[in-house]
Amino acid sequence: MARVQGAIVVDRERCKGCEVCVPACPTQVIELANEVNGKGYHYAYMANPDACTGCSNCAIVCPDGVISVYRVKKTA
Amino acid sequence: MGELKLMKGNEAIAEAAIRAGVDAYFGYPITPQSEVIEYLTYEKPEERTGMVVLQAESELAAINMVYGAASTGKKVLTSSSSPGISLYQEGISYIAGAELPCVIANVVRGGPGLGTIQPSQADYFQSVKGGGHGDYRLLTLAPSSVQEMADFVELGFEIAFKYRNPVMILTDGMIGQMMEKVELKDPVPRWTDEQIQEISGSWATVGKPANRERNIVTSLYLDSAIMEQHNHHLQAKYRQMEAEEVRYETFDTEDAEYLMVAYGSSARIAQKSLTLARAKGIKVGLLRPITLYPFPAKPLLDLVPQLKGILSVEMSAGQMIEDVRLSVECKVPVVHFGRFGGIIHSPEEVLEALEQKIIGG
Amino acid sequence: MDIKDIIKEENLVYSKTKLMTDNVLSYCPGCGHGTAHRIVMEIIDEMGLQSNTIGIAPVGCSVLAYDFMNIDMIQAAHGRAPAVATGVKRTWPDKTVFTYQGDGDLAAIGTAETIHACNRGENITIIFINNGIYGMTGGQMAPTTLEGMKTSTSPHGRDLKKMGNPLKITELIAQLPGTYYVSRQAVHTPAAVRKAKKAIRKAFEIQQENKGLTFVEVVSNCNSGWKLPPVKSNQWMVENMFPFYQLGDIKVDGELVK
Numbered sequence: 001m002a003r004v005q006g007a008i009v010v011d012r013e014r015c016k017g018c019e020v021c022v023p024a025c026p027t028q029v030i031e032l033a034n035e036v037n038g039k040g041y042h043y044a045y046m047a048n049p050d051a052c053t054g055c056s057n058c059a060i061v062c063p064d065g066v067i068s069v070y071r072v073k074k075t076a
Numbered sequence: 077m078g079e080l081k082l083m084k085g086n087e088a089i090a091e092a093a094i095r096a097g098v099d100a101y102f103g104y105p106i107t108p109q110s111e112v113i114e115y116l117t118y119e120k121p122e123e124r125t126g127m128v129v130l131q132a133e134s135e136l137a138a139i140n141m142v143y144g145a146a147s148t149g150k151k152v153l154t155s156s157s158s159p160g161i162s163l164y165q166e167g168i169s170y171i172a173g174a175e176l177p178c179v180i181a182n183v184v185r186g187g188p189g190l191g192t193i194q195p196s197q198a199d200y201f202q203s204v205k206g207g208g209h210g211d212y213r214l215l216t217l218a219p220s221s222v223q224e225m226a227d228f229v230e231l232g233f234e235i236a237f238k239y240r241n242p243v244m245i246l247t248d249g250m251i252g253q254m255m256e257k258v259e260l261k262d263p264v265p266r267w268t269d270e271q272i273q274e275i276s277g278s279w280a281t282v283g284k285p286a287n288r289e290r291n292i293v294t295s296l297y298l299d300s301a302i303m304e305q306h307n308h309h310l311q312a313k314y315r316q317m318e319a320e321e322v323r324y325e326t327f328d329t330e331d332a333e334y335l336m337v338a339y340g341s342s343a344r345i346a347q348k349s350l351t352l353a354r355a356k357g358i359k360v361g362l363l364r365p366i367t368l369y370p371f372p373a374k375p376l377l378d379l380v381p382q383l384k385g386i387l388s389v390e391m392s393a394g395q396m397i398e399d400v401r402l403s404v405e406c407k408v409p410v411v412h413f414g415r416f417g418g419i420i421h422s423p424e425e426v427l428e429a430l431e432q433k434i435i436g437g
Numbered sequence: 438m439d440i441k442d443i444i445k446e447e448n449l450v451y452s453k454t455k456l457m458t459d460n461v462l463s464y465c466p467g468c469g470h471g472t473a474h475r476i477v478m479e480i481i482d483e484m485g486l487q488s489n490t491i492g493i494a495p496v497g498c499s500v501l502a503y504d505f506m507n508i509d510m511i512q513a514a515h516g517r518a519p520a521v522a523t524g525v526k527r528t529w530p531d532k533t534v535f536t537y538q539g540d541g542d543l544a545a546i547g548t549a550e551t552i553h554a555c556n557r558g559e560n561i562t563i564i565f566i567n568n569g570i571y572g573m574t575g576g577q578m579a580p581t582t583l584e585g586m587k588t589s590t591s592p593h594g595r596d597l598k599k600m601g602n603p604l605k606i607t608e609l610i611a612q613l614p615g616t617y618y619v620s621r622q623a624v625h626t627p628a629a630v631r632k633a634k635k636a637i638r639k640a641f642e643i644q645q646e647n648k649g650l651t652f653v654e655v656v657s658n659c660n661s662g663w664k665l666p667p668v669k670s671n672q673w674m675v676e677n678m679f680p681f682y683q684l685g686d687i688k689v690d691g692e693l694v695k
Binding site (some may be wrong): 099100102128130132133134136137138140141142143144145146147148150152166167170174281282283284285286290291292293294295296298 | 487488489490491493494500501503507508509510511512513514517520521522523524527528529532549550553689
Binding site for chain 1 (some may be wrong): 448470668
């Protein structure tokens with residue numbers, strides 16, 4: 001059975017920590033970090049990477065375009 | 077020799093624009109210059125040359141249509157009259173700030189406010205000193221005949237593109253409305269897209285190809301250091317205009333002890349006053365500034381050693397006189413004469429002013 | 438599978454379009470402007486229009502749109518973008534021309550330019566961002582501010598008797614024969630972004646066919662002006678803005694919907 005696995009890369013220094021991506025994720029992958037970036041924003045990161053399907057929802061709603069999405073088809 | 081026609085000054089502007097390969101005219105009707113857009117819409121320049129003519133919903137829209145088309149390297153003309161030019165000022169300031177070429181004709185009427193539809197020269201300050209907000213200058217040409225109304229359209233575009241700066245043709249209801257013989261030049265084609273690319277490709281917004289950075293037309297510089305730098309650049313351009321673009325003509329100045337300074341309609345009238353004065357044995361000359369900015373300051377100063385007095389003649393309460401005085405550096409008395417509020421002074425009134433205010437004064 | 442094996446060039450499925458520059462957006466965290474900018478640039482990229490497009494930036498928060506959109510752009514005086522676009526389009530009828538304007542710019546100071554460009558049926562596309570407030574100048578009342586909504590110039594809430602009614606300019610211009618496609622969208626959720634992108638793409642496609650003016654309103658948020666965190670501002674928008682500014686197509690193929 002084929003299933004997809006995804007991953008996101010957040011440009012931490014450009015992320016403004018607006019959190020809009022968090023509710024946009026259908027599999028609750030993203031959280032805001034406890035640490036802050038150079039501008040003092042709690043940036044978004046993959047807190048639960050195994051759940052990522054690479055659906056791109058987070059990147060599509062990201063106002064600052066700081067999320068890149070990767071996806072692979074995995075044969076189990 | 078070009079085609080000879082009897083035309084109104086306003087019509088001459090319009091016909092000259094078609095023949096000069098102007099790409100677009102945007103305007104809004106206002107007396108006494110509506111013949112410009114009436115002539116253009118009647119003549120169907122879209123069929124003759126492909127020139128676009130559009131009546132805007134307001135002067136605000138018209139000048140911003142000019143701003144848009146000028147941003148793309150096109151030759152764009154507009155015209156209006158005093159109250160309309162006041163509405164243009166915001167757009168003119170943006171055009172000057174963004175360094176765009178265009179030609180604007182102001183067929184001046186009496187003011188302030190709604191004023192009168194009769195001729196006046198009371199928009200001198202508005203044209204020559206800036207008009208809108210910020211430190212900027214308009215190259216200002218002052219025709220005194222229907223022939224010059226036509227000629228200055230072509231000249232206007234030449235210097236507008238040379239400096240990437242708006243050019244004002246400052247005329248008035250008298251020259252706009254009067255009919256005179258005019259020799260029209262043979263038509264030249266409009267620039268092709270390739271020519272526009274060659275002439276203005278480094279700055280014009282015509283779509284970003286892969287092989288160059290995007291072009292941006294803006295007058296916004298939020299960083300004050302860059303804003304100051306931009307202003308220095310503009311000022312350097314204005315100094316260059318002052319060095320290279322001064323235009324004027326003189327009449328009977330060789331032995332003149334007195335001088336009249338007058339532009340546009342007033343210069344026509346002053347020429348007659350000159351003849352009347354010379355017939356009476358008065359040694360008077362006339363200097364007609366053709367460019368009001370840059371003002372012919374040096375030619376005027378050069379005449380000062382031979383002069384006992386200067387009469388500044390204009391159909392206003394006294395605007396150009398400030399530049400005349402600055403030019404002669406207080407070395408000779410300068411007195412203003414002019415009717416205003418829509419009244420045109422007669423040659424006799426000018427002569428009387430010369431005799432009473434300058435010679436007898 | 439290890440994350441390192443997933444994050445490889447060949448597995449990339451989404452990233453910021455190259456038509457957005459690398460300049461950091463000047464917008465507040467969570468502001469819909471960034472998303473709206475990006476989808477407009479994605480469409481121009483996907484349609485292969487970069488070398489053929491001229492954008493007009495307004496006065497307002499998006500005054501610096503030209504810093505972010507990697508296309509030739511003109512910055513217009515407050516409210517005058519449709520007139521500037523008219524000047525460009527009339528002299529370059531084969532180019533793609535769009536304005537990007539906020540509610541103060543388009544629906545207050547620029548109302549005349551908006552209505553007349555629409556009424557003339559200029560073959561341009563207008564992207565209208567409506568967040569019911571003047572963002573750039575610090576949260577003053579806009580023509581689109583809702584009844585009772587607090588802003589810095591309606592600090593006790595918009596009083597319709599004193600301050601007039603919120604203006605549905607999109608419905609107004611849809612009445613004009615010159616508009617061919619008019620739609621109202623949002624960019625707060627993935628589904629909304631996809632729909633908005635589809636609408637804006639349609640607008641640009643219609644422009645290629647010279648059928649008339651196309652107009653897409655994007656109802657958006659203003660976290661700073663509304664004084665709400667980004668996610669809460671999106672909720673507030675859904676609860677308060679959408680009932681008044683209802684999403685969906687208003688005019689399709691030159692015919693009013695419904």
